[in-house]
Amino acid sequence: MVIMTMMEVFLIMVLGYMIYDIKVRLTKGNPNTGDEAIGVKDDASKVRLNTDEVRVLRYLLSKGNKPVVQSMIGRDLNIPKSTLFRIVRRLNELGLINVEKRGKYKYIYIQRAHDVANMLKAVDEESTNKGSSP
Numbered sequence: 312m313v314i315m316t317m318m319e320v321f322l323i324m325v326l327g328y329m330i331y332d333i334k335v336r337l338t339k340g341n342p343n344t345g346d347e348a349i350g351v352k353d354d355a356s357k358v359r360l361n362t363d364e365v366r367v368l369r370y371l372l373s374k375g376n377k378p379v380v381q382s383m384i385g386r387d388l389n390i391p392k393s394t395l396f397r398i399v400r401r402l403n404e405l406g407l408i409n410v411e412k413r414g415k416y417k418y419i420y421i422q423r424a425h426d427v428a429n430m431l432k433a434v435d436e437e438s439t440n441k442g443s444s445p
Contacts, residue, residue, distance in 0.1 A: 358405055363390055364398050365434055371408065371421045372428060378411065378418035 315323075360368070366388055371379060385395040399419060402408045407427055411418045421427050 360430075360434060363388075363394065364402060365431065366390075367395070367398050367402065368407065368421070368427055368431060371419060372424060372431070374420075376420065376424070378420040381410075381417040381419050384419060 367384060367390070370384060370388055381395065381399060382392075384390070385392055390398070399408065399410060399417075403410050407422055407430075408419055409422050411420075
């Protein structure tokens with residue numbers, strides 16, 4: 312009969328969590344792992360974005376695949392810290408951007424540039440259609 316001590320059980324649980332954590336970290340930014348790995352919502356294309364969210368996405372697209380420090384976004388777009396915090400949190404939850412904390416800075420980058428570009432194109436078309444309707 313195998314009897315495990317509490318310490319052995321604890322070590323097995325810690326090892327299991329470490330393996331899970333490594334898997335999550337390795338697959339988070341990989342576009343080849345499927346939608347569920349990076350948290351892209353199926354209905355993300357139907358999401359309504361406010362003006363500041365669109366501005367942030369356009370700004371990030373203009374930077375290409377380079378991560379941008381969150382405070383730089385706020386400074387360049389003249390968005391208050393608290394507003395930018397909410398925008399970044401929402402866009403991250405939608406799977407449109409990724410946030411990496413390195414030291415005291417948060418680096419933000421587009422998760423899937425092609426999908427975001429298509430979404431912004433749809434936003435432009437929608438605003439054009441609203442402006443031309445009688």
